[in-house]
Amino acid sequence: MHSRPPGLAQYLASEIEELIGTRCLRSGDRIATMEELRTQTGYGRATIGEAARLLTERGSVDVRPGRGGGLFVAQVSPVVRLRQTLLTVPHGAPTVADAIAVRDALEELVIVEAAAHRTDGDIRDLEAHLDAMRRAGDDLEAFLRANWELHERIAAVSPNPLARAMYLGMMRCIAELSVRADSQDTSTASVYLTQRLAVHEDIVEAIRLGDADRARAAAAAHRSSTASGVAPP
Template identity: 55%
Template sequence: MPQTRAQSLATEIERWIVERELAPGSRIATMDELREQTGLGRATISEATRLLAERGTVDVKLGRSGGLFVAQPAAVVRLRHTLLSVSQDPARVRDALAVRDALEELIDVDAALHRTDRDVRDLESIVTTMREQSSTRSDFLQANWALHRRIAEITPNELARDVYLGTMAQVESLPGRPDADTADDAAYLSARVDIHAELVAAIAAGDALRTSRAVGAHRALTSPKVEAAPSRA
């Protein structure tokens, strides 16, 4: 699926930061300047700004002297900037996926050990959405990646979380490439839902060993067929 205009603009602004070598605290542009430069509407500019703020890429300041400013370089931002510069290199993208996969067990076991009741409710709700959308690959993948992001938010290990989310963000920005053998396979998508449902159940139970086993089952099913996530609408 193609990126939305807001997502494309967010990616472009990240490239500006890298290409112009803007330092933390540097002013990027005001909202009005962005509208003049891009020709995009206020809603699109606001959504792109929200995406960038969530990623930790920019700080938004209000008032006459306000606008978008380069945020302090958290680990996730440094990683995203590195990956942006090599996004056309398949080998480096594979490296990013390998890092994400290597962190999966640490992230998920941490979630089992530190989850709250609210965390569990959120995860279970996303699994329900995954099941409802398992007949459509693009919708399923959006819910799938939302689940992994939500799990990652639970860990108190900020470095692991930032690196994991950074690799996820980069892979999500790539064009979707369905696997020829499984893209339209309802049985395959249903099996993936079941794997994720067990992962969430293990996290909800606070069972580290069960969570590790669920991660192993997840890896066994999905690793041979790594997919880029669809763009979020």
Template identity: 55%
Template sequence: MPGDRIATKDELRQDTGLARATVSEAVRLLQSQGRVVVRPGPGGGLFVAPTDPVVRLGQTLLAVHSEPVTVADAVAVRDSLEPLVAADAARHRSARDIADLRVLLDAMSDAVADPERFLRANWRLHERIAQIVANKVLQTIYIGLAQFIQDQALAVSHDLSPHEHAVYKQHRLHLHVDLVQAIISGDPDQAELAARAHTLDYRSGAPIAAEVD
């Protein structure tokens, strides 16, 4: 609810195990979206911001003090959270969660030939994984970043031929199959490894700086 206290930056670092710079960047992005406010002093910290429709309307041209907030920035922070989200989901998944993940993975498989449907099915799968997370601080930050990325509605070009594009999407699907299977197995270490593989390009092994799925 608007006005609810979330935590301080120090509490976020302790709860999530993330580096100071990662937490600061995540907080900056959430502030830029108008999702949180930061209050200094005793009893201060991060609080749920009041809903402001103007903030949402202006997100496609979002800037903070003349510094652009790009999708790549959000993706970089989100990717650093993926292993934590996957590991926590593996620890806490229920029978209902498992059933939902399988349905969403099937929907993603059915959409391989349609880039827009594939991307949206991908987003729904990741959001459902995040909903399993018991650490509410981690869950809030991750879902907030994911929503920011989705709100931008930007496509990513990989400069591939149609055949290469099809191969690439199949590869991405297989990575998500591995991720879901690791979460279903209840093995946090395997889920973390699968999440790290999810952020790597299948050709070069290098992190995808602006990958949105």
């Protein structure tokens, strides 16, 4: 098991997707019942149910009710197969450096597409995630969780499923290492997180305005802010 990404349900969903890939499970193969997952993980029914919902939305699993039911591998689309393949890549510093490079290459595409296709509802959601980052204050774990959820919501606006799958796969890898690395030194957390918040406020403002040039500039600022090392998403 790897270091936990933000949110227990997100973590469990990622672990199940990784399990599907590493065990080479095929469409229709049984993963586990809900009760088996509770026993194996120690998580409550609400967390198990939320993880199952996330996996169903991603197209990774089918949930079958009743006796003999549980979580089964869904008929896998090329996008889901790509996500599962990304999850089997070994973790470590070189892998994360590679993930940052790939994420950076996709960043502008994802943000510019979000600016082009956003709705009023999308903007409300993005603002809510920014508010969560503000409320986190100096709480690094809460900030990282809200930050991850903001990027995930931005990616959801893009109509390009391949870009979404690759971008979120890279973000997950980076977020996991960020939790480990940044938790080692919180002496400058307040200034650092204030700077990170400002970068993300610019991204959301560019998306809200639907301004492609401003979106490109915001993406470039986000890339440059992490160029010197591993940082939160």
